[in-house]
Amino acid sequence: MTRKKVLVTGASGMLGANLVSQLEVHFDVYSTSSSDFKERKFDKFKVFDLNKEDYSPLFSWVDPDVIIHCAAITNGNFCQNNPYEAFLTNSFSCEKLASFSNKECHIIYISTDAVFSPDIHLAKESDIPNPENIYGKSKELGEFLLQSSHKKISIIRTTIVGLNLNSKKSGFAEWIIRSQQKEEKINLFEDVLFTPISIWRLGKEIISLIQNPMNRKICHISGSEVVTKYDFGYELVKSLNGNFDLLTKGSIREFSGRAKRSTDQTLSCKKYEIERSVKLPALIETVNDIKIKYNERYKNWK
Template sequence: MKKVLITGANGLLGQKLVYKLRENQRYKVYATGRGNSRLPKEWGDAYQWLSLDVTDLEQVLHVFDRVKPDILIHTAAMTHVDECELNQEACELQNVEAVNNLIKACKQQHTHFIHLSTDFIFSGADGPYDEEAMPNPVNYYGVTKLKSEELLKSSSLKWAIARTVLVFGIAADMSRSNIILWVKKSLENGKNIQVVNDQWRTPTLAEDLADGCILLMEKEATGVFNISGKDMLTPYDMAMMTADYFGLDKSLIQEVDSTIFTQPAKRPLKTGFIIEKAVNELGYSPKSFTDGIGILSKQIKLADS
């Protein structure tokens, strides 16, 4: 039985990974995060929770020495793009130093390091991007995620990088919003919303991203893989599709361009990923955005029942 250690297990992707792996007899799951577990109590027997601050090298080495994981899936990161721009020291610590700490621990235990990265390492001038495209981040979040990739690539470890785009889904405690929930709630409340039409992405269902990470693990894959959705959409497209799905009033959605919003961090305009490598080499098969809305709709009903 292989031992899998997941960082950031309280987060959206971390939760989906624990959920999907919890009944897989081939793996023993160690879920980690700062402080206490926020995972559903009923999952409790299927994984072991360990408190872990990945920015603390001593703690990281101690946990790795105790667990001796075969595989690390590193999902923990500072991901709020504007916060990263405003608090660059904290961003550097959580997105770069933490990876350095984990590399040291993985070296000692010969652990396969699976690392989550982002489309924000690119400028957005000429998306969609394949795995060979030249990074050129336009904000500090992207800078730190690129630095962490480079640390991993220059290490002697067995590693894989899963790059992803605009992950959406529902966490078990409904603690996070996303574009689908925001549009649904706003329109149900009769609220006018402004949604940009000049940013392009390939939005990724959290369950699909978890499946991609598990495929990397099962196939002992190495190298860089784009693990995202397959539909190239603007936020305006996503909002209209959400309104259509739930039968809500689309006249409340105003199409705008991103110049009307002032945000601390610049956003790349056109990213999105070409995912053929993951499809062909891993057997990765993401849902359409519409199917993703359907999955969220069922989860919302379950949460409300």
């Protein structure tokens, strides 16, 4: 049987780069992003700027059965100060991927908890999005454009944590780990709630959605436990036998100069769990995924 051709966008990013290696076991994987990176081990990679109008160079290189659209401008402050770029990359790329891909192509769009306002605790698929900032609005418009496209689509709203393969990038977990290595104190919000899932666990669910697509267009795939950003940092430091004295409890209210970010970023994944007969991870499993990957890559975390 021929393997499905899968195109991953955002392949130099945290999710995309890790996803390519996971998908390669099952599918014929092609990937793209706006720049290359020295740690890249996979081939069939093409540098392509999704802000271009004409996607034919990408689709003459690969005619995918499935697209996993991970590319986005994820920096909330940058989006807030550069709305044109935010909408061009995060929203209109969806429309262009839909129009240039073949009519059977299944597009899986990685969306976010940021499409909801903080008034909603454990947001469900049936709740109405009401983003607080430009990043959330641009992802919501991406969802809308795909839903209007008449293509086979799956929108995954998630809240991911993990490690970057690309050394030019750094995420939340890496910031905590580095602060421990440099013995620097950091403040973690105790008034921001979220439901984190590791990128590798999300990757498993994406594989299952490619092999066995859902009937509905939107699903929430996140961790199953509500925690604060401080709880996450605490568990991560504990699992790595780090120094708790370097962690202090902070408040998002101290960060008034930044793009507005919801204090409740929690997603309910109950519907997905029931429909797919899976149990999505609690905090300890998510942190353990990070520990395993960190130790695989760097042998010893210190």
